[in-house]
Amino acid sequence: MLSTPLHRASVDDPSLAHLLYALMSAFPVFFLPTLVGLFINLGQNTSCSGDMLSSHLRWQRHSIIGFMLVGGIGLSLTQVWLSFVICLTATLWFCHRILKGWLNLSDGVAI
Known part of the structure; x- marks a missing residue:
């Protein structure tokens, strides 16, 4: 009987990162999916082995925390006008980060 050693395959499966980007993009409706995505992201920080996925998880974490x-x-x-300008700028910046990250993930490029 032959025995072959079992090796743990490190496959970069981007489905979790796609799910987290989808949760991040739901922030205009409810902010709760974005927080759920952050908690999932924080839980996946140590178990992610690929460089591409690690860069996207880090990108998502920094985006959500910066937006908050x-x-x-x-x-x-x-001051209402200053509050509005800062919140609008933060929202546009967050949308840019979601779009840029998700497009790079779809192309298979690390951020």
Whole structure:
């Protein structure tokens, strides 16, 4: 009987990253899917082995955390016009990060 050693295959499966980008893109309707995506992302941080997937998970984490920080600063301001400008800028920046990351993931390119 032949015995072959079992090797753990490290396959870059982008389906989780696609799901997380989809959850991030649901932020205009509800912010809860974005937070769920962040918690899933934080849980997958250590188990991800591929360089491409690691770069996308890091990109998503930084995008969500940056959006929450800048949006929180914008919402805490007392001047309405300044609050609106900062929140609009944060939203446009976040949309840009989602689009750029998702397109790079579809092309198989690391960020």
